[in-house]
Amino acid sequence: MSSPDAQSVARSDRRRARTRQKLIDAARGFLRSPDYGERSIAEITEAADVGLGSFYNHFSGKEELFAAAVHEVLDEHGVLLDATAPSADPDPAERVAVAIRSTARLVITNVEMAHILAAQGMAILDSDTGLMPRARRVLGAGIASGRFTSADPELLLTAIVGALMAALHQWVRTPSRVDESWCDELAERLLVLCGVPAGEAAALAHAPL
Incomplete structure (x- = not known):
C-alpha cells in the first residue's frame, strides 16, 4: 500500500x-x-471555473495556453486520421483521399474541431503534429513511387492544406453549401492535382469511407 504522503501527492x-x-x-x-x-x-x-491565481501554476500566459489547446486539437485530428487510414499496404492516393475527405467532413462529424482548424487557417502549415507530418510522409512516398506527379512535396502539401482551410472557411461563412458530396468532390480535384488520373480520382474520392 502507498503511504499517506504518496496518496496526498497523487x-x-x-x-x-x-x-x-x-x-x-x-x-x-x-x-x-x-x-x-x-x-x-x-x-x-x-469560463474554466478556475481561480485567476491558479492560471499561472500551469501556464506562463494565454499564448502558452492557446498553444497547448491547439496542440491537443491537432493531436486529436492525427488520431482521427490514423483511425480512418486504410490499413493493409495502402495506396498513397487512397490515403490522401481518405485524409482529405475525413478532414473536410469534420464540418459534419466534429464541428468543434472544424471550427478550430478553420480559425487556425494557414498557420496549420507550421504544425509538427496532426495532418502535416502524416501528409508529408504520404505525399513523399507517393512522389517517390511515381503514384503522384513529380513535384516538390511541400508544393503539393501547400495546395492541399490551402484548399482544405479554404473549404472550412467556406463552411463557416455558408454552412449550407458544404455537405458530404462537396467534400468528396474537393478530394477528387485535389487527387487530380497530385497527378492521379481523373477516373481513378473520382473512384477514390467517392468510395465508401
Whole structure:
C-alpha cells in the first residue's frame, strides 16, 4: 500500500491535472473564433471555473495556453486520421483521399474541431503534429513511387492544406453549401492535382469511407 504522503501527492497531481485540463477546455471554446487571441486571462479562468491565481501554476500566459489547446486539437485530428487510414499496404492516393475527405467532413462529424482548424487557417502549415507530418510522409512516398506527379512535396502539401482551410472557411461563412458530396468532390480535384488520373480520382474520392 502507498503511504499517506504518496496518496496526498497523487491527489494533488490529479487536482492539478484536472485544473489544467479545465483551462485547456475553456481555451478550446475560444479557439472556435478567429479573434480568440483577444480573450483575457480573466475571461478564460471564468469560463474554466478556475481561480485567476491558479492560471499561472500551469501556464506562463494565454499564448502558452492557446498553444497547448491547439496542440491537443491537432493531436486529436492525427488520431482521427490514423483511425480512418486504410490499413493493409495502402495506396498513397487512397490515403490522401481518405485524409482529405475525413478532414473536410469534420464540418459534419466534429464541428468543434472544424471550427478550430478553420480559425487556425494557414498557420496549420507550421504544425509538427496532426495532418502535416502524416501528409508529408504520404505525399513523399507517393512522389517517390511515381503514384503522384513529380513535384516538390511541400508544393503539393501547400495546395492541399490551402484548399482544405479554404473549404472550412467556406463552411463557416455558408454552412449550407458544404455537405458530404462537396467534400468528396474537393478530394477528387485535389487527387487530380497530385497527378492521379481523373477516373481513378473520382473512384477514390467517392468510395465508401
